[in-house]
Amino acid sequence: MCGIVGYIGSKQAYQIVIKGLKRLEYRGYDSAGIALYDGNNLNITKTKGKVADLEEVVFKDDNTQGTIGIGHTRWAWCA
Numbered sequence: 001m002c003g004i005v006g007y008i009g010s011k012q013a014y015q016i017v018i019k020g021l022k023r024l025e026y027r028g029y030d031s032a033g034i035a036l037y038d039g040n041n042l043n044i045t046k047t048k049g050k051v052a053d054l055e056e057v058v059f060k061d062d063n064t065q066g067t068i069g070i071g072h073t074r075w076a077w078c079a
Helices: 013-023 051-061
Strands: 003-008 031-037 042-048 068-074
Touching (some): 013 031, 013 068, 031 051, 042 051
16 A cells, blocks of 8 residues: 655645655555655655654654655555
């Protein structure tokens, strides 16, 4: 299962996208990522693990600014 959450508006996108990704946690996945655009820079962060792991990396790198954002969860299924 994969999930995608996006936001375009006047508010900061980070919290909105993260909240949406957390709602998808029940589906099961092994990685997550987020991209935020602040009008000048596109900041992309991705990591293995849960949304909480993604949040740690984003805060460490201080990449939370932007009013346009997209996030995803990914489940790599192998048969």
